Amino acid sequence: MRRLTGPGLRVRIHRGAHEIGGSCVEVESGGERIVLDVGKPLSAGPGVHVPLPAVPGLADGGDSSLRGVLVSHPHLDHYGLIDQVHPSVPVHTGREAAALVSAARFFSPLVPELRPTGYLRDREPLQLGPFRVTPHLVDHSGYDAYALVIDAGGRRLVYTGDLRGHGRKARLFERLVSAPPTGVDTLLLEGTHVRAAAGETGEAPLPAEADIETSMADTFRATAGLPVVVSSAQNIDRLVTVYRAARRSGRILLVNLYTATVAQALGRSTIPQPGFPRLGVFVPRRQRVLVKESGEFHRAAAVRAFRVFPEQLLAEPGRYVVLTGSSTVPELLAGGQLRDGVVVWSLWAGYLAEPSGRRLLGQAAGHGVRVVHHHTSGHAPLRDLKRLVAALRPERVVPIHTEGAHEYTRHFPAVTPQCDGTWWDV
Numbered sequence: 453m454r455r456l457t458g459p460g461l462r463v464r465i466h467r468g469a470h471e472i473g474g475s476c477v478e479v480e481s482g483g484e485r486i487v488l489d490v491g492k493p494l495s496a497g498p499g500v501h502v503p504l505p506a507v508p509g510l511a512d513g514g515d516s517s518l519r520g521v522l523v524s525h526p527h528l529d530h531y532g533l534i535d536q537v538h539p540s541v542p543v544h545t546g547r548e549a550a551a552l553v554s555a556a557r558f559f560s561p562l563v564p565e566l567r568p569t570g571y572l573r574d575r576e577p578l579q580l581g582p583f584r585v586t587p588h589l590v591d592h593s594g595y596d597a598y599a600l601v602i603d604a605g606g607r608r609l610v611y612t613g614d615l616r617g618h619g620r621k622a623r624l625f626e627r628l629v630s631a632p633p634t635g636v637d638t639l640l641l642e643g644t645h646v647r648a649a650a651g652e653t654g655e656a657p658l659p660a661e662a663d664i665e666t667s668m669a670d671t672f673r674a675t676a677g678l679p680v681v682v683s684s685a686q687n688i689d690r691l692v693t694v695y696r697a698a699r700r701s702g703r704i705l706l707v708n709l710y711t712a713t714v715a716q717a718l719g720r721s722t723i724p725q726p727g728f729p730r731l732g733v734f735v736p737r738r739q740r741v742l743v744k745e746s747g748e749f750h751r752a753a754a755v756r757a758f759r760v761f762p763e764q765l766l767a768e769p770g771r772y773v774v775l776t777g778s779s780t781v782p783e784l785l786a787g788g789q790l791r792d793g794v795v796v797w798s799l800w801a802g803y804l805a806e807p808s809g810r811r812l813l814g815q816a817a818g819h820g821v822r823v824v825h826h827h828t829s830g831h832a833p834l835r836d837l838k839r840l841v842a843a844l845r846p847e848r849v850v851p852i853h854t855e856g857a858h859e860y861t862r863h864f865p866a867v868t869p870q871c872d873g874t875w876w877d878v
């Protein structure tokens with residue numbers, strides 16, 4: 453056991469001890485505090501109000517012992533309540549995470565602005581009162597995501613945020629495993645894939661983004677008509693995957709205006725965007741209407757040189773792949789562009805069981821168009837979580853972002869599950 457040599461470090465999970473999403477963690481040392489994530493629960497739909505957790509000073513800005521909020525990555529279940537945080541409370545997140553959210557808001561107006569006052573940078577420590585926070589860039593389906601190492605009061609806490617080791621940035625997971633932070637007292641470990649009775653399946657590797665690329669390329673090659681890939685405009689790893697798969701199958705990738713806008717906003721020359729070879733822009737009806745009604749015609753003008761129109765898709769569907777949201781599928785079914793084509797569902801399969809998903813399946817079937825599923829999770833499977841725990845060698849493991857907290861003891865050493873709302877010592 454390490455000896456406590458300072459004022460110590462205490463933690464209170466407000467939400468996430470027994471839930472995937474809505475994460476919020478309060479950390480205290482020497483009477484000062486920081487908050488890790490202010491997520492909106494996944495069970496609360498768009499437009500549904502969820503109050504902030506009861507963190508003194510978070511909503512009213514009236515407590516100077518609150519040194520700030522750290523947002524690990526730009527997924528709503530980690531930052532969705534940020535608009536209720538008082539403007540005087542500092543917010544730190546990744547620069548590109550903030551740029552992504554800002555760019556997304558035109559297309560998804562219910563998304564709150566991240567409004568950072570400072571940035572998380574890979575392995576650059578940040579001092580907030582007594583807290584020394586060292587962000588570690590990680591591999592996740594959310595862009596610009598960080599795990600956080602927090603030193604204060606002579607103790608060390610590591611918060612994984614959300615992470616995986618099978619995405620486009622798998623090397624970041626390997627870096628964390630091969631050169632881990634040492635002397636970790638407590639690891640707050642995400643366990644999206646730690647589930648009751650997961651058994652052998654929980655141990656299996658998940659397909660890598662590279663595997664998804666291969667299977668998509670195979671599907672594109674085997675399709676005479678147009679493949680329409682349905683994914684999230686904010687999943688940048690998947691954009692890279694679809695672009696590479698399109699190129700491997702000799703097709704031109706068309707992204708919608710939302711994807712093009714987000715990709716350009718990140719300001720990275722390595723991310724596929726208008727101007728890349730064999731990449732164009734298809735603007736679905738909903739986005740044409742959005743541009744017209746907002747009067748923001750510069751948005752259409754900015755991609756004019758790269759536009760491909762519905763008539764061109766109809767004339768030569770075999771030349772292209774379209775990457776877009778699910779609302780574009782009915783438009784392309786009705787317009788005939790999907791004849792002899794395929795819908796590639798590149799989101800969680802569970803959405804297809806929901807009413808909107810079942811409707812989409814029905815519409816595709818009505819036009820005789822196949823729907824295939826090519827997707828992988830943004831979260832590490834058990835076997836990778838075990839590798840991470842073995843590398844970090846924490847004094848104890850506390851479950852978060854999981855529905856399987858009581859299962860952790862079966863898989864990891866020194867597990868101490870905690871409850872929402874209770875303070876405990878690191």
Ligand SMILES: [Zn+2]
Binds near residue numbers: 530592614
């Ligand atoms: Zn996430």
